[in-house]
Amino acid sequence: MSTGPQLVPSASRPQEAPERNWLPLILSAVVVVVVAAVVVLVLEHGKPKSTVTPIGAAPDAYAASLPLTALAMSESANLSGGKVTYVDGHIANSGSRTVTGVSVQVLFHTFAHEVAQNETQPLKLIRIRQPYIDLEPVSAAPLAPGSGADFRFIFDAVSPDWDGAYPELRIVHVDLK
Numbered sequence: 001m002s003t004g005p006q007l008v009p010s011a012s013r014p015q016e017a018p019e020r021n022w023l024p025l026i027l028s029a030v031v032v033v034v035v036a037a038v039v040v041l042v043l044e045h046g047k048p049k050s051t052v053t054p055i056g057a058a059p060d061a062y063a064a065s066l067p068l069t070a071l072a073m074s075e076s077a078n079l080s081g082g083k084v085t086y087v088d089g090h091i092a093n094s095g096s097r098t099v100t101g102v103s104v105q106v107l108f109h110t111f112a113h114e115v116a117q118n119e120t121q122p123l124k125l126i127r128i129r130q131p132y133i134d135l136e137p138v139s140a141a142p143l144a145p146g147s148g149a150d151f152r153f154i155f156d157a158v159s160p161d162w163d164g165a166y167p168e169l170r171i172v173h174v175d176l177k
Helices: 023-046 061-065
Strands: 068-077 083-092 099-109 115-122 124-128 134-137 148-155 168-176
Touching (some): 061 168, 068 168
Antiparallel strands (some): 068 083, 083 148, 099 115, 124 134, 124 148
């Protein structure tokens, strides 16, 4: 009488190491690296451009036609417990060309009249004030000859050495049409 198929003990059969398929692991690693690179590029591209212009840099030749007046400063607390500093003002185009962009060097000084903080930011015009202040670049609403607009600079952090006085504003670059 037969009892059916018999199992052969594993000791009598040679063991073969299973072959490892590396392709899925390599593809996964490549995808992770590509996604990380894209995220870094997007985050860097989305940051507002804030650069440092040398303190002795000459103002733009058209800067004399763009007086910055009616300066006002204010501060508010942010959700993380820090302070945000605002510098508002008015810019007028007394020249003969249309202005499509303005870069302004902002110098915060110490009590010893040294520079505590040096930032260069693009000028942002105030588009609406209610229900909140909305800003737009000058390129979205170019300043024609004889026109003017209100502007605002926003500083998330200002040097603790700052003397609290109005910063020095210098127009270092103007884009014209």
